[in-house]
Each structure stands twice: as C-alpha cells, then as structure tokens.
Amino acid sequence: MPALLRTFVAVEIPEEVRAALAAVQSHLRQRRVRARWVRPQGMHLTLKFLGDIPADQIPSVADALQTAAGGHVGFSLTAAGIGVFPALRRPRVVWAGFSGGTGPLADLQASVEERLAAAGFPREDRPFRAHLTIGRCSEAVAPAVVGEAVDCFVGRRFGEFDVREIVLFQSELKPDGPVYTALARVKLKE
16 A cells, blocks of 8 residues: 655745745734644645545646646735634634735635546635634633734735646655655746
8 A cells, every 4th residue: 555645735935925924923922822833844835635645646646737837927925914714703713814925825726626526635625715824712712812913914015936847746744743745846837
C-alpha cells in the first residue's frame, strides 16, 4: 500500500507580509484575544485542501494543477484587514483578508477546483472565501474583545505581493505545529 500524504494547494505568502501579520497577532495577544496563533512561517492562502492522498498520485495532481494554472496570468493581492469566522458573536477563526486581484484569485481557485474534481477529488461544499488564518479562538474568547480588536484593523493594509505560482504542499502534523513541504510548484502564465 503506498504512503499517504496530507496535502493542500496554496499560494505562498511573502516574508514581509507574514511579518506584518505576526505584528497583528502580537497586538491581538496584548488585547487579550485568546487563540492558538498560526506560526508566521505556516501562513498561506489555501486554494484547495486535498487531504490524505497516495504518494504515487502526486504527479497526476501536479499535472492537473499545471492545466489549471496554465489558463491564468499572474496578478497582485494585498493582505488587508482582519475578521472572524463564523461571526463575531461566536468567533472561531481570526483571519486576514485580501483586496486587489481577488477576481483573478477566485477564477484561479475555481480552475483548481474544476481540474482536481476531474481528477477525482470531491468538490468543496462551501463557496471559496479568500482569507489567511492567523489564529483559532478558544471557547472562552469574549466576542466584545475580538470585535474591538478587529475594529482596530479596519482598512489596514499588511502588504502587497504578486501571485506568480501555486504550490502543492504536504502537511505533516507535529507536536509543535504543522510542517509544510512543497511537493510541486506550478507557474501561472507570464
């Protein structure tokens, strides 16, 4: 039986944007927002979670991603603002949002979803919402505290960057947090 690899498709976030978001995390900690904070080196913009797949399936997934990416030119995104899922009255995830090339991003994600569905991966039930998870709230977090913290970052920009490739990552769950390894990098059109 082939080894199974826990995988997902994502856009990498540049170091300067991750550093700006680490500063946001620090500010939220100081405001007593209780959460398990995502390590900055683990921040990424997920396009599709694949779950556990056989290692020998990686080349066919990379081919599907090549086909999906081949129809799209690079674009720019700006990390901007923070929010929570599912709602302020019951915050579970603290996220940073995006502005700028969100239309091209949604089109790229739809192509990834379509090509991977054709390769046998189930489609996501929920609509795509471009976000970058920066923390996961505990049960004890006070909605008012989170709401005030989110308000501090309305309209705040954390950095602009170009999206020129998508990456198939392996996620290894470790006691001190997940470790991500790039299995395939696929360029968008120039």
